[in-house]
Amino acid sequence: MKKLVYTSILFVFVFISNLNAQQRNVIWVHGLGDDETCWAHYEQIFSNELNINSLRESYGTGNGITPAAYQVINSINSHYGYTQANNPNNLAIGHSMGGLMIRETDRVLNGSSKKIGGYITVTTPNYGAPIANSLLDGSVTNAAQDACNKISDGPLSELLPLPWTIVTNLTTDVLCDSFIDNDLISSLQGSPTTNEDLKDGSPKIDAINNYNLNINQNIPRISIWAEENSPVHWRMISSDLYDNDQTFVNYVNLARAAYNGFYIYNTTMAIVTGVAGFWNPWLWGLTATYTYRATQWKKGRNWIDDSENIWSALIKTTRSEQIQVYELVYVPDDDYDDCVAYAGDDYWPGDCGDWEWQWVTKWVSINYPSDGLLPEYTQIMQDNPTPNNVYRVDSANHLEVTDMSNSPQGDLTRIQFNNIFDRPSGDFFRID
Amino acid sequence: MKIKSLIILFSLLLFSNCVKEFEEQSFENKKTFRSANQALLSVSYKMTTYKDFEIDRDKLSDIDLASVNPSNEKQIITLKLFENGQIRIEIENVDFNKKITIPHKTLPDYSPKIHKTIIQGNTANFYDKNGNLLNSENIPIPNNIELVNKIKDIKNKVTDKEINNLILTMNGVGFINNLNDFINNANQNNIIITDQGNDMITARFPLSQVAPGMSEQTVLLIDTKRNKLLGTRIYNRNDELLQSTLFAYQKGKIEALKAVSIKQLFLLPSGTKTYMKTISKIDDLKFNLNI
Numbered sequence: 001m002k003k004l005v006y007t008s009i010l011f012v013f014v015f016i017s018n019l020n021a022q023q024r025n026v027i028w029v030h031g032l033g034d035d036e037t038c039w040a041h042y043e044q045i046f047s048n049e050l051n052i053n054s055l056r057e058s059y060g061t062g063n064g065i066t067p068a069a070y071q072v073i074n075s076i077n078s079h080y081g082y083t084q085a086n087n088p089n090n091l092a093i094g095h096s097m098g099g100l101m102i103r104e105t106d107r108v109l110n111g112s113s114k115k116i117g118g119y120i121t122v123t124t125p126n127y128g129a130p131i132a133n134s135l136l137d138g139s140v141t142n143a144a145q146d147a148c149n150k151i152s153d154g155p156l157s158e159l160l161p162l163p164w165t166i167v168t169n170l171t172t173d174v175l176c177d178s179f180i181d182n183d184l185i186s187s188l189q190g191s192p193t194t195n196e197d198l199k200d201g202s203p204k205i206d207a208i209n210n211y212n213l214n215i216n217q218n219i220p221r222i223s224i225w226a227e228e229n230s231p232v233h234w235r236m237i238s239s240d241l242y243d244n245d246q247t248f249v250n251y252v253n254l255a256r257a258a259y260n261g262f263y264i265y266n267t268t269m270a271i272v273t274g275v276a277g278f279w280n281p282w283l284w285g286l287t288a289t290y291t292y293r294a295t296q297w298k299k300g301r302n303w304i305d306d307s308e309n310i311w312s313a314l315i316k317t318t319r320s321e322q323i324q325v326y327e328l329v330y331v332p333d334d335d336y337d338d339c340v341a342y343a344g345d346d347y348w349p350g351d352c353g354d355w356e357w358q359w360v361t362k363w364v365s366i367n368y369p370s371d372g373l374l375p376e377y378t379q380i381m382q383d384n385p386t387p388n389n390v391y392r393v394d395s396a397n398h399l400e401v402t403d404m405s406n407s408p409q410g411d412l413t414r415i416q417f418n419n420i421f422d423r424p425s426g427d428f429f430r431i432d
Numbered sequence: 433m434k435i436k437s438l439i440i441l442f443s444l445l446l447f448s449n450c451v452k453e454f455e456e457q458s459f460e461n462k463k464t465f466r467s468a469n470q471a472l473l474s475v476s477y478k479m480t481t482y483k484d485f486e487i488d489r490d491k492l493s494d495i496d497l498a499s500v501n502p503s504n505e506k507q508i509i510t511l512k513l514f515e516n517g518q519i520r521i522e523i524e525n526v527d528f529n530k531k532i533t534i535p536h537k538t539l540p541d542y543s544p545k546i547h548k549t550i551i552q553g554n555t556a557n558f559y560d561k562n563g564n565l566l567n568s569e570n571i572p573i574p575n576n577i578e579l580v581n582k583i584k585d586i587k588n589k590v591t592d593k594e595i596n597n598l599i600l601t602m603n604g605v606g607f608i609n610n611l612n613d614f615i616n617n618a619n620q621n622n623i624i625i626t627d628q629g630n631d632m633i634t635a636r637f638p639l640s641q642v643a644p645g646m647s648e649q650t651v652l653l654i655d656t657k658r659n660k661l662l663g664t665r666i667y668n669r670n671d672e673l674l675q676s677t678l679f680a681y682q683k684g685k686i687e688a689l690k691a692v693s694i695k696q697l698f699l700l701p702s703g704t705k706t707y708m709k710t711i712s713k714i715d716d717l718k719f720n721l722n723i
Contacts, residue, residue: 249543261521265573288665394539
């Protein structure tokens with residue numbers, strides 16, 4: 001009898017131990033145009049730290065959300081087998097479009113055939129990616145051409161042969177190309193089918209959201225959203241080119257200073273030749289030339305200054321607002337009328353007045369938070385009954401959020417995953 | 433006469449809001465000397481610039497509006513031109529209390545800011561606010577030996593006193609004959625002169641005549657009474673106005689440049705044409721000529 005009791009206790013202990021030791025299935029899903037390496041950093045960290053059985057594979061994303069979702073389903077079936085594939089404890093984590101692919105797997109499967117019991121979307125366009133709309137309507141192409149023109153005008157007016165060093169390194173080959181034509185943008189662009197699925201107002205995304213709103217309201221789900229520091233666009237491109245979000249920003253700052261240098265050089269030479277023209281009026285022709293060149297360089301410099309705003313408008317994170325600013329306004333002198341009478345109507349009465357700062361109201365374009373690609377609002381799922389369902393990764397852009405190991409601020413994505421996996425006992429997202 | 437004061441130094445502080453009386457100095461019988469490190473010419477000034485657009489902002493698309501935010505800036509500039517045609521230029525960004533700050537809601541940029549740029553020869557050095565060198569780059573600033581020769585040629589035609597007087601007053605009336613020669617020889621130089629009345633003319637010629645390779649045409653607006661350049665216009669091959677620049681001078685004994693206004697053709701990302709206007713106020717202009 002005593003032996004039977006011991007045996008029973010031992011059995012119960014082993015059973016409980018096995019329960020505790022049961023691995024949690026975690027499916028890591030990449031985004032548009034990416035592959036299984038996307039989540040390698042965190043999958044490896046948490047596979048070592050936690051008791052999880054990870055699935056991390058590559059999926060084709062060119063045919064839209066639903067075909068990609070079925071690839072995920074097939075992958076889960078083949079990796080986990082029949083019994084584990086339908087385990088309601090299965091947790092899926094999706095980056096960008098991967099989040100929508102996961103949500104679509106939930107929508108297209110019914111009852112016990114569902115593959116996941118809850119999910120985490122990471123910088124996912126839950127309400128569409130406005131950049132897809134800008135790509136589809138040609139705004140991105142127009143903005144690219146505009147960028148290339150404005151960056152090129154200065155060097156071309158100077159008659160400097162292209163490419164010269166700083167142009168090669170910092171401007172047309174990088175600024176202009178990176179803004180639109182590089183691999184990053186190409187990969188973002190995806191196929192027309194996928195763009196249609198991802199755009200703001202897409203029927204596919206509406207169907208996914210309606211499913212959560214009306215049918216499967218209570219599936220545990222969490223949004224991780226990222227907010228990048230300014231300049232968000234250069235930081236995202238830097239992450240693409242250099243695996244950190246600062247190097248390219250430094251290059252752009254150098255390019256901006258170089259453009260400003262040429263602008264100021266030409267402006268100052270215009271002043272010099274304006275004086276020297278007293279002796280030799282031919283030199284006033286140079287004044288015209290220098291002034292023209294100055295403005296061409298300034299155009300490129302201004303574009304660099306405005307580029308974050310322009311990019312933000314393409315990804316729909318700007319708003320038009322009225323603010324008060326100081327404007328330089330021409331104020332005529334008391335003898336202004338005499339001056340005009342002397343000079344005639346065509347004369348510009350600059351000498352008969354001065355410019356003063358006046359406080360005026362203007363419409364301006366203001367940037368709002370994003371991860372460099374997606375606005376804050378679309379990264380966060382609404383009408384979500386899961387408690388504490390939003391986590392924010394600070395100083396992260398859309399690309400680096402899947403590996404913040406090189407971030408000067410530290411691995412902030414890892415911290416947020418730790419916070420999620422450390423949720424209270426009994427919470428769906430807790431992993432021991 | 434002091435042997436050591438062999439440098440003919442024309443130095444002038446031209447304050448835009450404060451026109452000072454000045455004492456005309458005699459430079460007769462002074463010799464010209466310039467050390468190897470001394471600039472043939474140096475100019476320094478403060479420039480406060482405001483940029484805006486001639487457009488109804490409330491009717492623009494988001495992307496176009498993003499291209500036309502107003503801005504302003506203030507920079508302190510020193511340029512030195514040396515006898516070998518090379519230049520040294522210092523540019524310092526300055527904060528000021530009228531600075532326009534667009535209240536963006538994004539997280540701040542933590543990257544090091546370039547506060548000062550020094551270009552000498554073909555090298556540009558970039559410094560932060562504490563004077564730390566952030567980076568260096570090769571920059572192909574053109575050599576200005578032709579301008580140096582033209583400036584040095586001045587010495588052969590006019591006296592030191594005349595040069596001094598002009599630099600001090602920025603009044604070109606004393607050299608009105610040069611302008612008259614320019615107008616009288618216009619035909620043979622392929623310049624189209626048009627009388628605008630009120631002592632003003634326009635002179636139209638291809639920029640290639642002064643800057644080889646340029647395809648644009650320029651129209652100079654000249655005050656023939658005061659021998660002053662009032663403005664310039666630049667046209668492209670299709671005779672489309674690309675840019676209009678107007679110069680404003682102080683009134684009184686010192687007629688220094690006080691502002692430059694530029695209206696420039698500007699294409700919005702949507703392709704819509706507009707004009708960008710820039711006003712640059714020039715303060716504390718100092719002009720040294722050392723020939």
